[in-house]
Amino acid sequence: MHAILHGKRLIAFDLDGTLVDSVPDLAIAVQKALGELNLPVPEEVQVRDWVGNGAPMLVERALAWAVQQPPEANLQARAFQAFMTHYGSAPNALTKLYPGVKTALEELYCAGFTLALITNKPERFIAPILEHFGLNAWFSHCIGGDTLVEKKPSPLPLLYVAEAGSFSPDECLMVGDSRHDINAGKAAGFATLALPYGYNHGEPVELSQPDIVLSSLLELVRPATAWDRIGLA
Known part of the structure; x- marks a missing residue:
């Protein structure tokens, strides 16, 4: 497992641009x-x-x-x-999982991490998408943009999920593709992980200064070796 997961018990994921291209x-x-x-x-x-x-x-x-x-x-x-x-x-007609997502989620779940989904998408659309891709069994909580009184970049949805599982913020990681995810994570006291392939209003997500940027969720469960990074593996 990646070093960013050391001491973590809860991993919160964004949906659009992070797990699926919708x-x-x-x-x-x-x-x-x-x-x-x-x-x-x-x-x-x-x-x-x-x-x-x-x-x-x-x-x-x-x-x-x-x-x-x-x-x-x-x-x-x-x-x-x-x-x-x-x-x-038709919320799933053309929507696709990003490469490595299903494998990474399954391995994280089997490793004992609590997984949560925190998206700004209306709550009514979450279950159909997760069920379509066979992901629904792995998430303990699914929070939509209209589930609570505030949505990301407010830290409220993140803190709500952490409190529901009796996790302290320093035991939590927010994974997303946009500044809204990273800013919400920082405000909640979570560690933050950004993925660069999603939607961030046309600007690099690195500008939000997440704790780490990975090219794929697979790197969470199968960290790249030095040989992998220089293309010699």
């Missing part, structure tokens, strides 16, 4: 919602930079792009309802 399905739902309102439709690459603060903010960013100004409340409500309907009808 942008293709999110983009389709955004495109259909805006299309119903006769508004311009963004490309998937644009939607990728809007993900990370929950569904309401995703829709607000998409609308602001489409109308070139802050959207009115009525338009926001209509677009959000349409997005939720379309996304809810």
